[in-house]
Amino acid sequence: EVQLVESGGGLVQPGRSLRLSCTTSGFTFVDNTISWFRQAPGKGLEWVCLIRSKTYGGTTDCAASVKGRFTISRDDSKSIAYLQMNSLKTEDTAVYYCTRGDGNWDGHYWGQGTLVTVSS
């Protein structure tokens, strides 16, 4: 069974940092793109970042709203992906979800999400 479990969320002050983890099982992590999406309270869905498999160069991409502040990485030996979030803003407050794949292909799964609250 495919599982993705996000962790690391919490309450943080504006300007501070937080690192989210996405621990996975049930599929061959090394062969898959991992993405992060988010959903602000009561709002819709927004793509945040993705990291491709090493087969596709392990390249990363992030939305313009977080570029330069957020960094995505992966540890293929542990089947874990990370989202390092720096210089957090109040508008980054959201539930953050990691997913297997970017949504374009077969076998797309979501975790249960972790809440990040940026507030003083």
Place this chain on the structure above:
Amino acid sequence: DVVMTQSPLSLPVTLGQPASISCRSSQSLVYSDGRTFLHWFQQRPGQSPRRLIYQVSNRDSGVPDRFSGSGSGTDFTLKISRVEAEDVGVYYCMQGTHWPQTFGQGTRLEIK
């Protein structure tokens, strides 16, 4: 960015009746290889999103066949042939053809 516009935003439906959600994109979603990366997601109350349909009309594993997707170019539709109580939630279309991926605003389906 490609703007995805869904209608209606609220959809009250009687149990057992059909339902239809429209999604329009500001640009054609046909990729250079001929594929169309338009997908549909369901988010039940208090749950994570779940993809139902990918590349316009392919049902994901475990999705009931009462859900179907159709369309082309800039105009797409999600249909539910007979609405059941478990279908209550918010439905989103998403395009993955153009960077960045973008979602529609969501359509809230409720039971009348």
